Amino acid sequence: MQIEMLFGRNGLSLEMPEGSVPYVIDKPSFPESTAPETLIASAFNSPVSSETLATLCVGRRSACILICDITRPVPNHLFLRPMIETMMQQGIPIEAITVLVATGLHRPNEGEELAELVGDPWVLENVRVENHFALKDEDHVSLGVTEGRAVPVKLDKRFVNADLRIATGLVEPHFMAGYSGGRKVVAPGIAHHETIRTFHSARFMEDPAAKQCNLSQNPLHEEQLKIIGMLGEVYALNTVIDETRNLVFASFGEIIDSHLAAVEFVRGYTEIPVGRKFKTVVTSAAGYPLDQTYYQTVKGMVTPLDILEPGGTLIVVSQCGEGIGSDHFRQAQERLISLGTEAFLNTLLAKKFADVDEWQTEMQLKPMRLGTIQLFSPALSDEDFKYTGVERVKDLSDAVSASIRRHGSNEVAVIPEGPYVVPLSTSVVEHNR
Numbered sequence: 001m002q003i004e005m006l007f008g009r010n011g012l013s014l015e016m017p018e019g020s021v022p023y024v025i026d027k028p029s030f031p032e033s034t035a036p037e038t039l040i041a042s043a044f045n046s047p048v049s050s051e052t053l054a055t056l057c058v059g060r061r062s063a064c065i066l067i068c069d070i071t072r073p074v075p076n077h078l079f080l081r082p083m084i085e086t087m088m089q090q091g092i093p094i095e096a097i098t099v100l101v102a103t104g105l106h107r108p109n110e111g112e113e114l115a116e117l118v119g120d121p122w123v124l125e126n127v128r129v130e131n132h133f134a135l136k137d138e139d140h141v142s143l144g145v146t147e148g149r150a151v152p153v154k155l156d157k158r159f160v161n162a163d164l165r166i167a168t169g170l171v172e173p174h175f176m177a178g179y180s181g182g183r184k185v186v187a188p189g190i191a192h193h194e195t196i197r198t199f200h201s202a203r204f205m206e207d208p209a210a211k212q213c214n215l216s217q218n219p220l221h222e223e224q225l226k227i228i229g230m231l232g233e234v235y236a237l238n239t240v241i242d243e244t245r246n247l248v249f250a251s252f253g254e255i256i257d258s259h260l261a262a263v264e265f266v267r268g269y270t271e272i273p274v275g276r277k278f279k280t281v282v283t284s285a286a287g288y289p290l291d292q293t294y295y296q297t298v299k300g301m302v303t304p305l306d307i308l309e310p311g312g313t314l315i316v317v318s319q320c321g322e323g324i325g326s327d328h329f330r331q332a333q334e335r336l337i338s339l340g341t342e343a344f345l346n347t348l349l350a351k352k353f354a355d356v357d358e359w360q361t362e363m364q365l366k367p368m369r370l371g372t373i374q375l376f377s378p379a380l381s382d383e384d385f386k387y388t389g390v391e392r393v394k395d396l397s398d399a400v401s402a403s404i405r406r407h408g409s410n411e412v413a414v415i416p417e418g419p420y421v422v423p424l425s426t427s428v429v430e431h432n433r
Helices: 036-045 053-057 076-089 111-118 121-126 193-199 219-231 255-270 294-302 327-339 341-349 358-370 396-407
Strands: 002-005 012-015 021-024 063-068 097-102 128-131 140-145 152-156 164-170 235-241 247-254 271-273 278-284 308-317 372-376 411-415 422-424
Touching: 012 396, 036 053, 036 076, 036 235, 036 247, 053 076, 063 076, 076 097, 076 111, 076 121, 076 164, 076 235, 097 111, 111 121, 140 219, 152 193, 152 219, 193 219, 219 255, 235 255, 247 255, 255 271, 278 294, 278 396, 294 308, 294 358, 294 372, 308 358, 308 396, 327 341, 327 358, 341 358, 372 396, 396 411
Parallel strands: 021 411, 063 097, 063 164, 097 128, 164 235, 271 422, 278 308, 278 411, 308 372
Antiparallel strands: 002 012, 140 152, 235 247
């Protein structure tokens, strides 16, 4: 039996070994949707807790539109031009409209990559499209600190100072913030490095409520909501895509309520009750663009942990065509390898600010505590691989066979879409919103 896994741009066929019993965990099919242009227009004209887009544009002197960076397959090509043209029709000068790439602490998107991200030459030719740089102090405005946890709130002044502020993004499970999109595009998306590094500190990372699909008492989500409150009037366009990257849902309106509308829609298609655990789990890192670095691959390791038996084997397929990730992440991984998991965690607990990209290494501790982690990534060099802290497999089918023999169980959970699907060991989904 062959199972198609998301892997790079073209996918990967997993040949299940003879005698294995695969349990393929997929999303249920989305309902048949209308044309994407119709979904976008309907969202703009039937907003959640706000006026229509056209009405919001009236009397505004400037606008800033946030888009996610290249690590998110957001269908920007579908909505940027109609959004910008609506702004222009309602009197906002085109020279006063900025599209800002919410990079967080990721690298900037430039050249051909920026063109791919935006997806519409008209936008690049007519509007300023710029990257956010979290390490540039002069690009940010301080709004103070949040009440309670005292998170420093510094945001990109291009967004803060805009007359009309709109965040756009993809709503999908996020292994720390519960769900991506909405408020997360603002913080950490266009936040200063001190804000981001506070979010990525151990007091957030080690909180059991900071996990995928959970918004209840999630400290990151709670602080993001406080930051939106401090910022003031913000709107959002939230999108949901299917496994072939087709748009199936869009909501527009006040940023918090419109985001929650998208979360409520997508929950039933991403949170999958399986009703049991497995000793062997095979998953992906969601394919291009998410699986281009080992840094992003960690998300694929964390998401299926609820169905992995303690002491079991988790096998991840990820292309990692761009290598391990940033120099900062490499340094964190080097410390993990040198110190070991417990000593590495102890170095984090007292820090007010996490080192840049260190948080992803901390998240990797979760699967390492539970079982054996193996990675199939032929493109990742030996030099990079030695800093992953996981086992390398060179033949995927052989790795599955070896795990079956080791654990004495031929039942194998397979998650082709990786972190886009959240399998649960319970037989029903329970939400504490």
